[in-house]
Amino acid sequence: MIEKVLIANRGEIALRVIRTCNALGIKTVAVYSDEDYNSLHVKKADESYHIGEAAPAKSYLNQEKILDVMLSSGTDAVHPGYGFLSENDDFARLCEKNKINFIGPSADSMNLCGDKMECKAAMLKAKVPTVPGSPGLVKDADEAEKIANDIGYPVLLKSVYGGGGRGIRLVTNDKELREGFETVTSESISxxxxxxxxxxxFLEKTRHIEYQMCRDHHGNAVHxxxxxxxxxxxxxxLIxxxxxxxxxxxKREEIGELVVRAAEAVDYTNLGTAEFLRADNGExxxxxxxxxxxxxxxxSEMVSGLDFVKLQIDIANGEPLPFKQKDLKMNGYAIECRINAEDTFLDFAPSTGPVPDVTIPAGPNVRCDTYLYSGCTVSPFYDSLMAKLCTWGPTFEESRTRMLTALNDMYVQGVETSIPLYKTILNSEEYKKGELSTDFLKRYDMINRLTEDLKKEKEEKSEAALAAAIIHSEYFKSRVQNSDANSTSWKHKLD
Structure with a gap:
């Protein structure tokens, strides 16, 4: 059984894993770069070890250094979080070779999932519908152009080794395709x-809908x-x-069955996510x-009542799933806003630097996973995600209004954040009606609407401040008029 876990990550996800391990009585080991010396995950873990310079390649992506810490600290398992080495099958294989329990899928399964073309072939074999496109890798721009003309523009050029939105280009004609082919190739190599x-x-007006999947080492699988x-x-x-x-x-049951089939097709164990595009026709x-x-x-934890990190650890320990699909019920509605340190008006450019003060929202059915504290720093070396603000309600409307309250309560000094944009989105009629699509920001001109909201908010604050000043002045005058002989001088000062 797992007794000590090294978290090969940083920030809020490292803290998230530490919390569950503490609840289970499992010792935790943190690793940190020069940049993260004062980070919360370093302070909250039972043991902490320095692994290198700020640049990820010299710290959080340094497999050998992390392995050295695992071996020297007596770690028997590693949780990779997300990002960094979490989907690196070489790292998973390195752990397997050294008898360290990798809390995630096997290296072979991860390798298959990471190869988009091989994974697509496995889905087709398992009769899981995939997006129309090339039957295999395209060898050059000429072949890509022929396929694009066969299936019709617009099309997406996607790197098999991409992820997190990188290595993808939308092209609408032959000229754009050739330019995009070079760009995607260089991005992938880089x-x-x-x-x-x-x-x-490219499917227009699509929704991005993903399913959480879970499968143990005994062949039991659920969504x-x-x-x-x-x-x-x-x-x-973003949201x-x-x-x-x-x-x-x-529909949940129909797609859920496909998800279970997908997990079995790649022999997936532990927790993962099957991602889908939903076309405007419902496919x-x-x-x-x-x-x-x-x-x-x-x-997903909020509507299912499950601790997913605990579930990951239990599966890694070889335990069978404690439930069947029929036992799982959704309860209520939950929303997550990714609080990013970004300047919305500069094409979401990262905003970094010291955070002198911060206020974290709290209250019933409000959850905020974050590494922030007053006096911390948002680093330019890592992802711009600072916090994950989540709310739950028995109805969608209660979850939505609770999120707006939480967004108003949250304060991060020193850096630009995505909070104002989220308030504009959550207040929009399109969001309330569920008229969502992957081009939501552009389709409904959200940036310009944010500009108008901020202008209106500034005017309302100015009017409120003026009203408050008048009230204060009148109150002060009344005090002066009722004071002693010195009132004349005070009244002169007021005038």
Missing amino acids: AVGKSAIIVEK LFERECSIQRRNQK EQTPSPVVDAS FYFIEINARLQVEHPI
């Missing part, structure tokens, strides 16, 4: 040192319901919610498996 590209039909992740910028998620407004009980198309714990897992 990110992982190799390139392999596929072509897929843990869906998450709507359609509100995005540059193919990266997630569960359940999806367009998935009823019948679902599988796009990929994320072989790790998802950023947005808290909202």
